[in-house]
Amino acid sequence: MSDRIYPDPTINLETECYWQAANDGKLLVKSCNACGKAHFYPRAICPECGSPDTTWTEATGRGRIYTYSVMRRADPPYAIAYVTLDEGVTMMSNIVEADFDNLSVDMAVEVMFGQTEGGQALPLFRPARGI
Amino acid sequence: MARLAKAYIAGIFEHPTRKAVDKTVPMLHAEVALGALADAGLSKHDVDGYFCDGSLPGLGGMALAEYMGLDLTYTDTTETGGSSYVIHVGHAMEAIAAGKCKVALITLAGRPRAEGLQKLGARARGEDSPERGFELPYGPMVTNLYAMSTMRHMYEYGTTSEQLAWIKVAASHHAQHNEHAVLRDVVTVEDVINSPMIADPLHRLDCCVISDGGGALVVVSPEIAKSLGDRCIKVLGQGAGIKHLNGGRFDLTYTGAAKSGPIAFAEAGVTPADIDYASIYDSFTITVLETLEDLGFCEKGKGGALVSDGNLISGVGKLPFNTDGGGLCNNHPANRGGMTKVIEAVRQLRGEAHPAVQVPDCRLALAHGTGGQISQRTGAGTVILGSNDA
Ligand SMILES: [Zn+2]
Numbered sequence: 001m002s003d004r005i006y007p008d009p010t011i012n013l014e015t016e017c018y019w020q021a022a023n024d025g026k027l028l029v030k031s032c033n034a035c036g037k038a039h040f041y042p043r044a045i046c047p048e049c050g051s052p053d054t055t056w057t058e059a060t061g062r063g064r065i066y067t068y069s070v071m072r073r074a075d076p077p078y079a080i081a082y083v084t085l086d087e088g089v090t091m092m093s094n095i096v097e098a099d100f101d102n103l104s105v106d107m108a109v110e111v112m113f114g115q116t117e118g119g120q121a122l123p124l125f126r127p128a129r130g131i
Numbered sequence: 132m133a134r135l136a137k138a139y140i141a142g143i144f145e146h147p148t149r150k151a152v153d154k155t156v157p158m159l160h161a162e163v164a165l166g167a168l169a170d171a172g173l174s175k176h177d178v179d180g181y182f183c184d185g186s187l188p189g190l191g192g193m194a195l196a197e198y199m200g201l202d203l204t205y206t207d208t209t210e211t212g213g214s215s216y217v218i219h220v221g222h223a224m225e226a227i228a229a230g231k232c233k234v235a236l237i238t239l240a241g242r243p244r245a246e247g248l249q250k251l252g253a254r255a256r257g258e259d260s261p262e263r264g265f266e267l268p269y270g271p272m273v274t275n276l277y278a279m280s281t282m283r284h285m286y287e288y289g290t291t292s293e294q295l296a297w298i299k300v301a302a303s304h305h306a307q308h309n310e311h312a313v314l315r316d317v318v319t320v321e322d323v324i325n326s327p328m329i330a331d332p333l334h335r336l337d338c339c340v341i342s343d344g345g346g347a348l349v350v351v352s353p354e355i356a357k358s359l360g361d362r363c364i365k366v367l368g369q370g371a372g373i374k375h376l377n378g379g380r381f382d383l384t385y386t387g388a389a390k391s392g393p394i395a396f397a398e399a400g401v402t403p404a405d406i407d408y409a410s411i412y413d414s415f416t417i418t419v420l421e422t423l424e425d426l427g428f429c430e431k432g433k434g435g436a437l438v439s440d441g442n443l444i445s446g447v448g449k450l451p452f453n454t455d456g457g458g459l460c461n462n463h464p465a466n467r468g469g470m471t472k473v474i475e476a477v478r479q480l481r482g483e484a485h486p487a488v489q490v491p492d493c494r495l496a497l498a499h500g501t502g503g504q505i506s507q508r509t510g511a512g513t514v515i516l517g518s519n520d521a
Contacts, residue, residue, distance in 0.1 A: 009264030019264075040379030041265040047378040067286070067383060067506075069278035069330045071270065080275045082383075082506075089379030094269050105286040122268050 004078050004094075008118040014044050017056055022121040027059045027111045029087050040089040060086045061111035062128065070100045083109055083125050097126040134400075134521055136365035138224040138235075139356035142171025142349035143474045145455075147311050149462060151242045151343040156188055157198045159240035159345050164199055167347035172359050173234060178349075179203060180232030182219035184239065184467070185210030195238070205232035211373070211510025212502025213412060213467040214387075215239075216348070218512035220473060220498075221369030221395075223350040233352045240345030241465020262376075266507070273414075274338060275330035276504040280383040281417040282332055287384055287432065292332055294435035295416040296323035299336050299459050301443035302413065306456025308487040313340040314460040323416075337416045339458035339468070346470040348477075364480045365517035367401070367495075370394025375508045384432075386418070387511025388425035388499055395497075396427070399515035403427045406515075407493045408479040409450060410472035412501035413457040419443075422499055423450075426513065445488040454479065454488035469500025469512060480518040494521040 011019050021028045030042035034051035045052050068081035079095040081103075095103060096114065108128035113121040144166030151159060160183075168175055181203050183192045191208040195201075207222050209215055216239055223235035284290050300320055306312040318336060326336040356363040372390025375381075396402060403426060411426075413419045420434040428450060429437040442448030455461045455475040458468040476496040478484045495517055502510035 004270075006268045009268050010258070011264055014261075015264060038379070041262055043261070043378075067279040067283035069275040069282055069332075071272065071275045071330045072328045073330070074270070078270055080269055080271060080279065082279060090376075090381065091379060092266050092269050092271065105282060116268055 003076055006114055006116040006122050008116045008120055009122070015042055018042050019120060022113060022123055025113060025121070027061050027123050028056045029059050029085065029089060030054050031057045038087045038089050040091045062086050063109055063125070065095065065103065065105055065107045065109055066090050067105055068095060068103055070103070079103060081125065094124050095126065096124045134365060134367060134517055136353065136367055136517065137228040138350050138352060138366045139363040140220070140348055140366060140473070140477050140516065141351045141356055141359050141363045142167040142169070142173065143346070143477045144170055145346045145462065145471055145474050146240070146344035146464065148344045149311065149313050149342040150244045152245045154242070156240055156242060157195060159242070160195055160238045161199050163240060163345045163347035164236055164238050167236070167349045171349040171351070173349060175199065175201060177234045178236045180205035180223065180226055180235035182207045182223055182235055182237040184208070184215040186241070186465070201236070205235070211512065213414065213469045214500030214502035214510040214512040215467065216470040217473060217498055217500035217514055218371045218510070220348060220350060220366060220514050221371060221512060224366045224369055227350065227352045233355055235350040237348040237350065238345065239347070239465060239467055239470040241467070242343040243341055243466055244343045271507070272330070273504065274333055276506045277415040277417055278330040278333045280421065280506045283383045284417065284421065285332060288435070290420065290435040292324050292334070293320050294439050295337060295420060296320040297439045297441070298413070298416040298419045298443065299323045301441065301448070302453055302457045302459040304444045305454045305488050306460035308485040309456045309461050312456040312461040313342055314456070333415060333417070339414050339463045340460065341466065342462050342464055344462060344464040346464065346474050348470070348473055361519045362481050363519060364477050365519070365521060366514060367517045368395040368397070368399030368515040370398070370513045372511045373508070374511070383506050384421065385425050386421045386501060386505045387509050388422045388501070388513065391511040391513040392426040392499070395513035395515050401495060401515060405495050406497045408454070408476065408490045408496040409452045410476045410496070410498040411452050412468055412472060412499055413453055413459045414463070414468060414501065416459070418501055418505060419452070421505065422501060426497070426499065445490055451488070451490050454484050454490070469502070472498040472500055473514065476516050480516055494518045
């Protein structure tokens, strides 16, 4: 496991469901009942069509690395990435439990949860193991 | 036939300091303001419009208007990071064209080196910015953010570290002639790719310098420009744009220049092929490469070939860029490089660049600013400038 210390996220009334679900081991995305599209990060009002009729849905937790970079100068080094979820939206995260020299764009990854300084569960991704 | 312009850049000033231990930020603002006004042949009593970014000491431009003793009827505090000052030129042009002001002063100053990185970190803005909780825990730094755009561009278009290195090489060839430049040594492609990896695929020499200082511009009406003479430079076109992560559907192989560039070219009535000199924001080598593609200097994805083999070196290649050494070698005051981009373009159009890098018969120039992070939220400003006889 990484020794990396994750700062706590700022949480507000628009996003507290996301973070509570993370504590239960679930990755949520917001979807819009009006236009049918998912978006990330989650908002009360759909950034695509402006509808307030948005709803939480559980993501499969699977996705692919859209891009990444290993911060070599940090101690310990860490891999920041944008991960495109099966649901079609791309989110920032870190890639963990991986050989940083063998990461690649389009690599299949799956969600797992780390802990922030203050004990909040934080969605992270590792190379896909299932299937 | 000479082109008409709605406004002119009459004065420029780049602060010579690169580490301002003995100056306050307001002092730096006042020094660059007075420098640009003197360059224009005007005084601070002529200024009726003031343009600045949102990082100033005090709320908006008010505290500095008071500090400098400006008497204003027009102000604009558009904040788009390092692209702010390019956008300010555009907004000054529009305000002047609308008759809202006649002499617009634009200033930038800061001292990230003297204040130290700790203060820089503590200054972290946007505590309440809505995306913060979904990014900050993952350790986004400036370098790894630009690195992620680089990685994706490499993946999609086969762009290489060697091609990116040519951008630094070209900047270093220009910086050797600039006595104020932070880095004056000419470097090779090998030097760049052998420099330490910071955030892969970006090396130390893919990054810009950190420097204190600042700069100022004075934009004036055509009537005032006429009274000031031939050193006034035409503002022929301007465009701005904001690009962001779009609810999680985005493409990191392009920047906001894809929006601002076409608007500026259309207004000026020129094309990339007409441009004699280009100042391109260069926080990192990738910033230049993506921006050149987005502005239409080559097809999307072909930026690697465009920048290679010295093509950006004045006197050597077809597209001389950043002849002051740019942010990559010369100066990136307050971590905001848009100001110096406009300043060097004006020097080129006046024929006042260093003789070793002066583009012969330079009549049309482009200056582009990039703000924020190109892999998150980014501002873009493009201006097309013309010499007095363009
Ligand atoms: Zn919608």
